[in-house]
Amino acid sequence: MPSKTLGFFARRPWVTILILVVPIAIVVVLAVTRDDSEALVIYNGRSHYGDEQIFLDFEEATGIEVEIRGGTSPELFERLRREGDDTSADVFVTTDLPSLWRAQDAGLLQEVSTPALVDNVSPELADEAGTWWPLSTRLRVPVISTERVDAGSITSYEDLGDPDFAGRTCLRTSNNEYNQSLVADMIAKRGYEETETLLRSWMANDPEILNSDGELLAVMAGGECDVGLTNHYYLGRALDENADFPVAPAWPDQDGAGAHANISGIAVINGTSKQDDAIALIEFLTSADAQSVIVDQNSEFAANPEVPPAAHISEWADVVIDPASNQAGTLFEEAIALMAEVGWR
Amino acid sequence: MAVAEVDAQTRQNPVGTTSATRRRVPGWTIVGVVVAAVVAGPLLALPLSFVGGDSFFEPLARTVLPVGLRTSVLLGVGVGLCTFVVGTSLAILVSFYDFPGRKTLDWALVLPLAMPAYVLVFVVLAQYGISTPLQSNLFGAGLQIPGVRTPLGAVVILSMVLYPYVYILGRSAFMGQSRQSIEAARSLGCSYGRAVWRVAVPLARPSLAAGVVLAVMEALADFGAVNLLGVQAMTAEIYRLWFGAFNEAAALQLATVLIGLALVLVAIERLLRGRARYHQQLGRGDAIEPRRLHGWRAFGAAVPGVALLLVVFALPAVQLVAWSIESIVDGGVASGLASQARNSLLLAVSAAALTVLTATIVVYGQRTRPSRLGSGAARIATMGYAVPGTVVAVAVFAPLIWIDRRLIDVANGLFGTSIGLVFTGSMLGLVIAYVIRFHTLAYFSVESRMGRIEPNLDDAAQSLGADRSRVLAEVHLPLLWPGILTGALLVLVDVMKELPATALLRPLGGDTLAIGVWEATKDSRYDAAALPALLIVTVGLVPVILLVRLLRGEGWTSAGERI
Numbered sequence: 021m022p023s024k025t026l027g028f029f030a031r032r033p034w035v036t037i038l039i040l041v042v043p044i045a046i047v048v049v050l051a052v053t054r055d056d057s058e059a060l061v062i063y064n065g066r067s068h069y070g071d072e073q074i075f076l077d078f079e080e081a082t083g084i085e086v087e088i089r090g091g092t093s094p095e096l097f098e099r100l101r102r103e104g105d106d107t108s109a110d111v112f113v114t115t116d117l118p119s120l121w122r123a124q125d126a127g128l129l130q131e132v133s134t135p136a137l138v139d140n141v142s143p144e145l146a147d148e149a150g151t152w153w154p155l156s157t158r159l160r161v162p163v164i165s166t167e168r169v170d171a172g173s174i175t176s177y178e179d180l181g182d183p184d185f186a187g188r189t190c191l192r193t194s195n196n197e198y199n200q201s202l203v204a205d206m207i208a209k210r211g212y213e214e215t216e217t218l219l220r221s222w223m224a225n226d227p228e229i230l231n232s233d234g235e236l237l238a239v240m241a242g243g244e245c246d247v248g249l250t251n252h253y254y255l256g257r258a259l260d261e262n263a264d265f266p267v268a269p270a271w272p273d274q275d276g277a278g279a280h281a282n283i284s285g286i287a288v289i290n291g292t293s294k295q296d297d298a299i300a301l302i303e304f305l306t307s308a309d310a311q312s313v314i315v316d317q318n319s320e321f322a323a324n325p326e327v328p329p330a331a332h333i334s335e336w337a338d339v340v341i342d343p344a345s346n347q348a349g350t351l352f353e354e355a356i357a358l359m360a361e362v363g364w365r
Numbered sequence: 366m367a368v369a370e371v372d373a374q375t376r377q378n379p380v381g382t383t384s385a386t387r388r389r390v391p392g393w394t395i396v397g398v399v400v401a402a403v404v405a406g407p408l409l410a411l412p413l414s415f416v417g418g419d420s421f422f423e424p425l426a427r428t429v430l431p432v433g434l435r436t437s438v439l440l441g442v443g444v445g446l447c448t449f450v451v452g453t454s455l456a457i458l459v460s461f462y463d464f465p466g467r468k469t470l471d472w473a474l475v476l477p478l479a480m481p482a483y484v485l486v487f488v489v490l491a492q493y494g495i496s497t498p499l500q501s502n503l504f505g506a507g508l509q510i511p512g513v514r515t516p517l518g519a520v521v522i523l524s525m526v527l528y529p530y531v532y533i534l535g536r537s538a539f540m541g542q543s544r545q546s547i548e549a550a551r552s553l554g555c556s557y558g559r560a561v562w563r564v565a566v567p568l569a570r571p572s573l574a575a576g577v578v579l580a581v582m583e584a585l586a587d588f589g590a591v592n593l594l595g596v597q598a599m600t601a602e603i604y605r606l607w608f609g610a611f612n613e614a615a616a617l618q619l620a621t622v623l624i625g626l627a628l629v630l631v632a633i634e635r636l637l638r639g640r641a642r643y644h645q646q647l648g649r650g651d652a653i654e655p656r657r658l659h660g661w662r663a664f665g666a667a668v669p670g671v672a673l674l675l676v677v678f679a680l681p682a683v684q685l686v687a688w689s690i691e692s693i694v695d696g697g698v699a700s701g702l703a704s705q706a707r708n709s710l711l712l713a714v715s716a717a718a719l720t721v722l723t724a725t726i727v728v729y730g731q732r733t734r735p736s737r738l739g740s741g742a743a744r745i746a747t748m749g750y751a752v753p754g755t756v757v758a759v760a761v762f763a764p765l766i767w768i769d770r771r772l773i774d775v776a777n778g779l780f781g782t783s784i785g786l787v788f789t790g791s792m793l794g795l796v797i798a799y800v801i802r803f804h805t806l807a808y809f810s811v812e813s814r815m816g817r818i819e820p821n822l823d824d825a826a827q828s829l830g831a832d833r834s835r836v837l838a839e840v841h842l843p844l845l846w847p848g849i850l851t852g853a854l855l856v857l858v859d860v861m862k863e864l865p866a867t868a869l870l871r872p873l874g875g876d877t878l879a880i881g882v883w884e885a886t887k888d889s890r891y892d893a894a895a896l897p898a899l900l901i902v903t904v905g906l907v908p909v910i911l912l913v914r915l916l917r918g919e920g921w922t923s924a925g926e927r928i
Binding site for chain 1: 424425428429432490514592593594595596597601604605606607608609610611612700711715718719722762763766769770773785786787789790791792793796868869871872873874876880884887888889890
């Protein structure tokens, strides 16, 4: 009997408000909080800090508005995968290669290439088909205290397991995608057993486990650890702020494979209607100007060969690097299981 | 209108016990069960992760389970013990003894509830500011607490912000006790202190246990603090399996184990409590009169509470203010702070309003016709509180995106327009996750208030011809509103602090203050984290202070029962 029900609510306005109007209003308000502006939507796995500038520069240079959603690269990949064709994302920016490979395997990316892009980036870093484009390289390397460790006492990843450093090492948590990338790449290149032996020697030194590379460096500078493992640009930033920062890189395997290098990259999402804007963004970000900003602000190495490392780390330009193998992408599950087995927290 | 018809039916049998009504379940009961099912639904699917694999446990889940489970059990037991000791002692001190500053401590001890554990962690970690650009550290660059990055460190930090649950419930239980029991014990030769310990504390056992259970559930569900401390609790393991190994089944299996752990906890609490009910009829003038302390004793009684507040709340708050000022002066304020604050408020208010609604409906559904089905569904719907935000996020996302796709298809077919992702693309999905996670808080608040409304009132109103809806509207709601308000405030504070579900489900442009803190802290950019963290604490204080006022106005007794 609808009329009776209506009558009931009509006689009790505040009940109506509470039970019907409020929830409906909330649902409507929330549903329209959806961002459906015409901006170019970027799922950005890179840090908010220091990167905002290049996106602002892009807006200013081209007049194309951008909208950024943050998160870690793996989180954003998972989101993209689930949203599928209905995603609002136009561009995916990652901090690592494995996230790009995963997205590629899942068919989320579309190949793009222009002469300008090919011109902008080093051929040895680029994906031939143009499924993704490199923005920068970052090395994950051992670091030593300049106050308590002799230069040259660490020349390989294996040296972090040297019993001399028992109780003196710091590592970042195994939850971190850079460590997972490194271990997956080690499994791809050295095999499971050799990697396990290596990690067990690291764990035998009873490392202190920290939550971020920045914290690791702070703790090393404070004297709690003497050796550690970090992405090179965190050290670069610390040195940029304080040239006497008492930690130095210990470049590994310089006579052999080289330092583990990962690539932060950018890709266009399959099915985007803003392909031209997306390409404009990639061209802009790989151009010498934007690359200089990345290099100067973040101490990363540029993907554009014309751009040298920042002045404060200029002597790091000649380090021998070992780019991550594309087989590492499928080895993350093994890497995580192995890290759990050897007790890497 | 099915509801109206059923109402008409029940009206003929107002008392509701005759066989005629038994054949038809009242509409409100059905609505209550349905709402409870919707709230609990996504979580019920978690155990399905054990079905269909090659082995019962995914090998990967088996590898990481021992460490995660050990750590989480340690966290649970540790936080349980710590919050019990701290919360109970403070409640005893404030309830049974009078000393200088007691009146202030009485409410001030609730304040740490507004401090998210992950904020306290980052304030502690950032004190060691050698490579951070922060200049205004209270402890220079040297406060490095040994062992803070261990499960034990996590236990201490979590307990420091979670003890108020035990304190509030313990305080209200003590206030509800009558003086006579203590006096009886004293007449039998006990000293005052001994009488308190032997009589008052055991009588408050159910409330204290409930407080401990709430604290332990929060500890088990914590993600931010354990992550920053590098402690491998189950929540961290679930995240690792999901967003590192991309092994969804293994992640869901661990999530199921974690919920199992929480349910075991609830079961133990119920077993301990048994059928015991410790209600005392409190007449006028019976309330306990705190005993006045003098000299060094009075001073000594004030020290623990003051010291705790100083360490857990005042110093970190001052530190956050100092850093915030520094970041404003240096221009280090992250852009988008205003929209983060707006989003946080919008989400918190919406989630509070909706949880209060689901809670009221479920509670009323149970009341109109108490049934096994009804109370079972209501019980299951409260499970969400024990479920970490990470798990709620993943449990909610899959069904929502499925619905979104159907909606897109329908809109395309009918109108030929593209509507985009309605739930997952907007804040609606996130609010649904909050409702699932925090329904419990509102439910307990409303339920205990409803329990204090005499059933005679319902019968009387119905015998005068009011139907069920009218009883709710005109009899219950006016009496329920303090419970509804308490529930809404508790949800409001918790949504402001909530991290993992927010981080995973946030829509484009939907960053909140908590995310602002998180994005900055995980990069060790403590300067950028300070201001949003300060805002979370400040905004969180408003509901906490309202709550305290409500508790005082109503007396701790009734208010405590509602939490």
